[in-house]
Amino acid sequence: MKKSKFLIFIVALAVIFLIGPFIIIIVSSFNETAVMKFPPKGFSLQWYQKVFSVDMFKTTFWISLKIGFFATIIALVIGIPVAYLNVRYKYRGKNIVELIFSSPAIIPGLVIGFALLRYFIYVAQVPITVGLFLGHTAILFPYTVRVVSASLRNFDLSVEEAAVSLGSSPIGAFFRVVFPNIQAGVVAAFILAFITSFNNVPISLFLTGPGVSTLPIQMLVYMEYYYDPTISALSSIIIVLTVLIVQAAEKVLGISKYM
Amino acid sequence: MNPLKSKKTLLLLAGPGFIFLLIFFFLPLLYVLIESFQSDVGQFTLRRYYDVISDAQFKLVFIRTLRMALIVTPIAVIVGYPCAYFISKLSAKKKSILTTIIILPLMTSPVARTYAWIVILGKFGIVNATLTALNIFAEPTRLLYTEGAIIVGLLQLFMPILILTVSSSLENVNSEVEEAALSLGSNRIGVFFRVVVPLSFEGLIMGITLVFTGCFTAYVTPAILGGANVLTLSTLMREQALVLMNWEAATVIAVLMIITTLIIYNGIRAFKPRNM
Numbered sequence: 001m002k003k004s005k006f007l008i009f010i011v012a013l014a015v016i017f018l019i020g021p022f023i024i025i026i027v028s029s030f031n032e033t034a035v036m037k038f039p040p041k042g043f044s045l046q047w048y049q050k051v052f053s054v055d056m057f058k059t060t061f062w063i064s065l066k067i068g069f070f071a072t073i074i075a076l077v078i079g080i081p082v083a084y085l086n087v088r089y090k091y092r093g094k095n096i097v098e099l100i101f102s103s104p105a106i107i108p109g110l111v112i113g114f115a116l117l118r119y120f121i122y123v124a125q126v127p128i129t130v131g132l133f134l135g136h137t138a139i140l141f142p143y144t145v146r147v148v149s150a151s152l153r154n155f156d157l158s159v160e161e162a163a164v165s166l167g168s169s170p171i172g173a174f175f176r177v178v179f180p181n182i183q184a185g186v187v188a189a190f191i192l193a194f195i196t197s198f199n200n201v202p203i204s205l206f207l208t209g210p211g212v213s214t215l216p217i218q219m220l221v222y223m224e225y226y227y228d229p230t231i232s233a234l235s236s237i238i239i240v241l242t243v244l245i246v247q248a249a250e251k252v253l254g255i256s257k258y259m
Numbered sequence: 260m261n262p263l264k265s266k267k268t269l270l271l272l273a274g275p276g277f278i279f280l281l282i283f284f285f286l287p288l289l290y291v292l293i294e295s296f297q298s299d300v301g302q303f304t305l306r307r308y309y310d311v312i313s314d315a316q317f318k319l320v321f322i323r324t325l326r327m328a329l330i331v332t333p334i335a336v337i338v339g340y341p342c343a344y345f346i347s348k349l350s351a352k353k354k355s356i357l358t359t360i361i362i363l364p365l366m367t368s369p370v371a372r373t374y375a376w377i378v379i380l381g382k383f384g385i386v387n388a389t390l391t392a393l394n395i396f397a398e399p400t401r402l403l404y405t406e407g408a409i410i411v412g413l414l415q416l417f418m419p420i421l422i423l424t425v426s427s428s429l430e431n432v433n434s435e436v437e438e439a440a441l442s443l444g445s446n447r448i449g450v451f452f453r454v455v456v457p458l459s460f461e462g463l464i465m466g467i468t469l470v471f472t473g474c475f476t477a478y479v480t481p482a483i484l485g486g487a488n489v490l491t492l493s494t495l496m497r498e499q500a501l502v503l504m505n506w507e508a509a510t511v512i513a514v515l516m517i518i519t520t521l522i523i524y525n526g527i528r529a530f531k532p533r534n535m
Contacts, residue, residue, distance in 0.1 A: 004447070007341055007344070007345050008345070010338060010341045010342065010345075011341070011342050011345045013338070014338050014339070014342050014361075014418065014422075015357075015360060015361070017414070017415065017418075018360070018361060018363065018364055018415060018418065018419065019360060019363055019364075021372070021375035021376060021378075021379060021415065022363065022367070022372075022375060024375055024378055024379055024385065025371070025374065025375035025378055028378045035383060039385070039388075074279075077275075078275045078276040078279055079276065081271070081272040081273070081275065081276065082272060082273055082276045084272060085263075085268075085269065085272040085273055087260075088260065088261065089260060089261055089262065089263040089268070089269075090260045090261070090262055090263065091262065091263035091269065097273060100277070100280065101273075101276060101277075101280070103280075103284070103285075104280070104284055106472075106520070106521070106524065107288065107517055107520075108476035108493070108516050108517065108520060109476075109478070110476065110478050110493050110496060110497065110513070110516070111288070111291075111513040111516055111517055112284070112287075112288070114291065114496070114500060114509060114510075114513050115287035115288045115290065115291040115513070116283075116287050118287065118290065118291055118294070118506070118510070119286065119287035119290045119291070120283075120287065123290070134283045135283075137279070137283070138279070138280065138283055138284045141276065141279070141280070145276075195366055198368075199366075199367070199368045199369055201369055201370065201478060201479045202478045202479075202493075205478070205497065205501075206500070206501070215368075216368055216369070216370045216479075219368075219370045219371075219374075220370060220479075220482070220483075223370075223374070223483070231370075231374050232374065232378060234371075235368065235370070235371030235374050235375070236371075238367065238368045238371050239367050239368075239371055242363070242366050242367045242368070243363065243367075246359055246362070246363070246366050247359065250355060250359045254355065256355055256358040256359055256362060259358075259362055259365075259423055
């Protein structure tokens, strides 16, 4: 079908609107002055130096990395069986089970963070890092279920049945026949869930304490006190890293089809 | 899909996830919910709800949040739907390239994404620089910390969600159906509205639901682009909880946010056509 010029115009406009800001922030991070001016004046790497000299950025970067890694692993461990259950079987009350498992994606993140703070930190006196880990795991869980389910749907389950009828145990068949075939989906789920955790603000917002916070929250705190291109520089680093990861994941795994 | 024969399999597969969510998700939410209906001495009361709902600032913020969601959603549909249609017609390779570009706002840190708008809309930003250079404004105007700034930021975040949901539902629309309608004398616009839109209606409804509820509960965008001047429900809740230490009010706002989200979620999805 021929594409009309009008359609191309709208798409071009949307693309400029969606990614133009990223280009502008990267250009502005090389500004020489502390005033956030665009187009920028001169060329300087001083804001990049400053990013690496702020200790709290380093500390919270590692916390974000660790929380993201462990929360994603646990979300996968409890999420893969649920995805398998929902793709493989039909049973009574399936709608309700699916609703229960997707509810962390429906309830606003801010409310989840607030509830965890009230209940776990104040009532149960759990350390903040543990609260962060639990909250992140809860919101990543529906994510891993969805991505792994998408991958399982593309796998012909009769292959698994063949393995079982040839004498393999159901668990053995899962690990030797099913899992190797959905590996790409599991890796895609890992990447998407990890990025989601690494970027999360609403949950982490309430779960901060002395010396414990995540990188996005630390960036918000920094912005309240300083108005200079340091955040532009840090944002540019994060944007470039994200683009590289998403590009690589798209090339190897075709990640966009799992979104 | 096979029928599930034993309860044991169900428990084995869903059990760990269910127990996790029960303890670390539903229990805290239930605690907050019960707390919101309790007076200081532990008796049932609606007093807290009454106090929050009758507050003039709350009403203002609630209506503002709703209004912004009502503005962002149709714009996201009007611009996003044609984009989704365009994407669905591309070859696999081009589709992959354009999709990775469009999902970029979803994948990057919300703080980084939103901060870009501070650079653009700021006093010395590109928009103000252009407007003053063209003599439209004598001096830089305030664009940041306004409802308009939040709307722009929300659009950048939610348009990709609409595009993704609709384009995946358009995959199922067969080009031959369109061509059949064309050859039977319908014009291009007629085909679009009478063939393409109805066939992707379910995806469109899903997209609208996600965009609307997302706008209603977004936090980072209004926090950075609205600041303390233009509060939305989520930034108001955060202010009550972490700045004013008014836990009661924050709890009530949290519950009201859940209720409103669920009403919107189910309300829009009720439009789902049956057996189309």
